[in-house]
Amino acid sequence: MKDLIKNKKIIIIGIIAIILLIIISFMIWYFISISHVGNNEEEIEITIPLGSGTNRIAEILKENNLIKNETAFKLYVKINNVSDFQAGTYYLKQSMNLKEITDMLKTGIMHDPNQLNITYLEGKNIRWLANKIAETTNNTEEDVINLLENEEYIDSLIEKYWFLSDEIKDENIYYSLEGYLFPDTYTLENKDAKVEDIFEKMLDRMEEILDEYKEQIENSNYSVHEILTIASIIEMESMSDEDRKDVSSVIYNRLNQGMAIQSDVTTYYAFKIDMGERDLYQSEIDTYNPYNTRGPNMEGKLPIGPISSVSKNSIEAALNPNDTDYLFFVADKNGKLYFTRTVNEHNDIVSQLKEQGLWLEY
Numbered sequence: 615m616k617d618l619i620k621n622k623k624i625i626i627i628g629i630i631a632i633i634l635l636i637i638i639s640f641m642i643w644y645f646i647s648i649s650h651v652g653n654n655e656e657e658i659e660i661t662i663p664l665g666s667g668t669n670r671i672a673e674i675l676k677e678n679n680l681i682k683n684e685t686a687f688k689l690y691v692k693i694n695n696v697s698d699f700q701a702g703t704y705y706l707k708q709s710m711n712l713k714e715i716t717d718m719l720k721t722g723i724m725h726d727p728n729q730l731n732i733t734y735l736e737g738k739n740i741r742w743l744a745n746k747i748a749e750t751t752n753n754t755e756e757d758v759i760n761l762l763e764n765e766e767y768i769d770s771l772i773e774k775y776w777f778l779s780d781e782i783k784d785e786n787i788y789y790s791l792e793g794y795l796f797p798d799t800y801t802l803e804n805k806d807a808k809v810e811d812i813f814e815k816m817l818d819r820m821e822e823i824l825d826e827y828k829e830q831i832e833n834s835n836y837s838v839h840e841i842l843t844i845a846s847i848i849e850m851e852s853m854s855d856e857d858r859k860d861v862s863s864v865i866y867n868r869l870n871q872g873m874a875i876q877s878d879v880t881t882y883y884a885f886k887i888d889m890g891e892r893d894l895y896q897s898e899i900d901t902y903n904p905y906n907t908r909g910p911n912m913e914g915k916l917p918i919g920p921i922s923s924v925s926k927n928s929i930e931a932a933l934n935p936n937d938t939d940y941l942f943f944v945a946d947k948n949g950k951l952y953f954t955r956t957v958n959e960h961n962d963i964v965s966q967l968k969e970q971g972l973w974l975e976y
Contacts, residue, residue, distance in 0.1 A: 647686030648712040651679055657705040662719065663819070664701040664733065664798040671699060671719065680706050680715065687712060696720060702731050703801030733799040734816065736925040737849045739883065740789035743923075747812060752805045761809050762790050775817055777824050781839040786904045786918050788886075793842040793920020796820040823926050830933055839919065845932040846920035850879035850889070851943075855927050857951045862935035864943055864953070872914040873941070875907040883921035884909075946972035 658678050662671060668691050672684040681687050690696070690712045699719045706715055732750045734743055744758035761767060765783070768790050772778045782790045795816035802812065824831070824838065831838055844865055852858045868875050882889055884905035885898050902909045904918035940953040942960035946967050954960045967973045 647683040651708040654708040701799035797923040845924040845928040849928040858931035859936040863938040880907040
């Protein structure tokens with residue numbers, strides 16, 4: 615009996631020792647992993663894209679050999695409740711430990727005081743971007759628009775980027791690169807940055823995004839231009855990812871049935887009215903314009919081109935719509951979408967929203 619008790623004690627002590635050894639080993643691994651990679655003081659340029667989460671930031675840091683281990687980085691962020699990382703371009707060193715790196719990414723402090731960031735938001739159009747570039751740099755809005763009208767310049771871009779085609783040169787398109795400039799935060803060297811350089815950064819980023827879907831696009835029945843056009847409507851009409859895919863299904867269902875898409879956001883764009891500026895006039899709705907899907911002669915047709923910048927999620931939704939038989943949707947004043955299959959169901963929803971004070975009016 616005594617031997618049995620003694621053996622049990624030995625086993626328990628052994629288990630405790632193993633647990634302690636695991637804990638100590640983990641602690642040693644963790645503290646080694648969050649220390650600096652080396653003593654190299656050379657600056658390494660990295661870019662944190664807009665909307666990057668901890669996982670993506672960890673990947674970027676590891677790819678540039680600025681951290682020893684992605685898991686350790688994520689643990690450090692979790693344990694220390696580090697948040698609010700800022701998008702942008704940073705100059706980091708291998709001699710920096712995780713605290714120094716996360717402090718810099720959190721505060722948005724970059725290397726060159728002359729550098730500045732410009733952020734192009736999802737769902738904004740070229741007019742908005744031209745104004746943003748004029749506010750941020752020494753360029754004017756006219757510089758931006760004039761460059762987009764430079765045929766030689768546009769031809770050079772078509773030659774350089776696989777996703778650009780002569781479709782963007784249609785004389786009815788307002789701005790040749792509408793929908794092709796990826797919304798993100800970009801770092802510029804200084805206020806003298808050229809519009810060409812800004813566009814190149816945005817097109818390079820769009821190429822990174824579209825490369826992922828290149829094969830799928832090539833195997834679809836739609837061109838890149840048409841996919842981005844659909845994505846831009848989705849971007850303007852929806853907020854959540856699930857709504858995006860349902861909106862996408864409505865667009866395709868209507869196209870397949872030869873119906874007009876009848877999206878208000880295309881009419882606003884057609885008449886160069888910003889959303890929220892005012893409501894649409896009936897005369898505008900009833901006027902033919904190759905962008906206006908509520909106008910005449912637009913049955914089964916897309917707008918002639920994109921109407922805004924598009925996020926990756928909207929591109930994803932344009933390529934992978936939900937499988938539904940929805941033909942209608944409407945938004946309430948809070949942005950919630952209601953999807954229906956028949957015009958009667960749609961009208962009932964509209965009536966309910968008006969009765970409940972949820973109908974959107976400008």
